[in-house]
Every structure is written in structure tokens, then in C-alpha cells.
Amino acid sequence: MTGAQNILRGMILALRGxxxxxxxxxxxxxxxxxxxxxxxxxxxxxxxxIHAAQVNxxxxxxxxxxxxxxxIAIYIFSFALFAYGAAFFINQTDDxxxxxxxxxxxxxxxxxxxxxxxxxxxxxxxxxxxxxxxALLMFIGLLLIDIRLAQTVLGQPWMASVFIGIGVHITALLxxxxxLASVAY
Numbered sequence: 437m438t439g440a441q442n443i444l445r446g447m448i449l450a451l452r453g454x455x456x457x458x459x460x461x462x463x464x465x466x467x468x469x470x471x472x473x474x475x476x477x478x479x480x481x482x483x484x485x486i487h488a489a490q491v492n493x494x495x496x497x498x499x500x501x502x503x504x505x506x507x508i509a510i511y512i513f514s515f516a517l518f519a520y521g522a523a524f525f526i527n528q529t530d531d532x533x534x535x536x537x538x539x540x541x542x543x544x545x546x547x548x549x550x551x552x553x554x555x556x557x558x559x560x561x562x563x564x565x566x567x568x569x570x571a572l573l574m575f576i577g578l579l580l581i582d583i584r585l586a587q588t589v590l591g592q593p594w595m596a597s598v599f600i601g602i603g604v605h606i607t608a609l610l611x612x613x614x615x616l617a618s619v620a621y
Contacts, residue, residue, distance in 0.1 A: 443541055450538045451581065453588045461541075463534045471537035474544040475512050481544075481551040482508045485571060488554035492564040510615050514608040515539065522600055528590055535589045542581055550574045579605050 446460025461467060486504060516536055523532040554567040583601035586592045592600060 444545075447538065447542050447545065450588055451542075451584055453584075457538070457588075458534065461534070461537050463537060465533075467537055468533050471533075471540040472516075474540040475516070476509075478512050478544050478547045479505055479508050481547040482512070484551040484558070485554050485567070488557050488564065488567060491558060507612060507615050511608050511612045512543075514611045515543070515604055517611075518604050518607040522603065523590070526590070526592070526596075531590050535585060538589060539582065539585055542585075543578060546574050546578060575605075 442460050446457045449457035449460065462470060483501075483505065486508070519536055519539070520529075520532055523529045523535065550567070550571050553562065553570045556562045557564050557567045579601055582604045583597045586597035586600040587594065590597075590600070
């Protein structure tokens with residue numbers, strides 16, 4: 437089994453709640469670097485989505501690409517901020533690293549798929565609305581994945597998992613809005 441197949445199998449097992457998912461990931465300290473690398477790899481993928489939205493709107497880019505990359509990074513890395521705070525609050529800091537690693541690989545996999553759809557739009561193969569709906573489904577799917585991972589990785593009950601999943605996304609959106617507001621004036 438190749439490394440990519442091994443990680444894909446681990447992601448599926450983690451979402452199913454099978455405890456065997458842990459052996460498919462490097463959960464040691466150096467494995468955290470791979471989780472952070474997956475988060476960094478999402479920055480250009482989200483950049484493709486933003487570029488496609490700008491092309492669709494017909495407006496010239498109003499934002500410096502470096503500033504755009506910073507905004508995307510704030511959005512992506514907000515998960516790590518919230519995850520550490522939540523793990524600390526519920527006294528499960530030992531589960532922070534596995535949670536960050538598996539979630540990073542799942543989110544990066546979704547970002548690859550959506551970037552491919554928006555890439556097809558940029559090539560003129562599919563209409564923008566398909567990418568739009570795919571991105572919306574990805575966002576909702578990632579919310580459901582965060583809820584499920586809070587159950588399987590952190591071992592939280594259903595209601596606590598829902599609050600954790602929603603907290604992840606609210607934190608990301610608030611930080612993104614704050615960053616955007618800081619340059620709007």
C-alpha cells in the first residue's frame with residue numbers, strides 16, 4: 437500500500453470511528469510537521485478558488501496576492517488555534533496532535549477536489565455555478581467532518597462535538613472577517 441493509499445484509508449477509518457485509523461498516520465512529533473505541511477499546501481488551492489471567483493465577477497483583482505495568501509492562511513490555520521484551545525479546555529491536550537494531523541489531511545484532500553473543479557472553470561470546461569455549489573458542499577461537509585472527528589478523535593459526546601465543530605468554523609470565519617475588515621478601511 438502506498439503512502440497516499442495508507443493516509444486515505446486512515447482518513448476513512450477515522451471518520452468511521454474505527455480506532456485502527458491511528459496506525460495509518462505518523463502521530464509522533466514529526467508527524468505534526470506533515471499536518472502543518474498539508475495546511476500550507478491548502479493556501480494555493482484556496483487561491484485557485486479565489487482567483488476563479490474574481491474571474492467570474494469580471495472585476496479586476498482588488499487585493500495584493502501576498503495579502504490574499506495571508507488571509508487564506510489566517511482562515512486555514514484558525515483550526516489549529518481553535519483545536520488547541522478546545523483540547524486545553526476539555527483537558528485532552530494529548531489528542532490535539534492526532535486531531536490536527538487527521539483533520540489537516542482531510543481538509544487538504546477536499547481542497548484539492550474543489551480546486552480541480554474551479555480549475556475546470558478557469559479552463560472554460562464547467563460553469564462557475566458548479567464550482568460554487570461544490571465549494572458550498574465542501575464547507576458544509578467540512579463542518580460535518582469536524583463534528584465527526586470531535587466524536588472519534590476526541591471521544592466527545594454528540595452535543596459537545598456539534599459545539600466543537602461549529603466553534604471551529606465560527607472561529608475561522610470571524611478571524612477571516614476581522615482580517616478583511618482590517619484592510620477595508
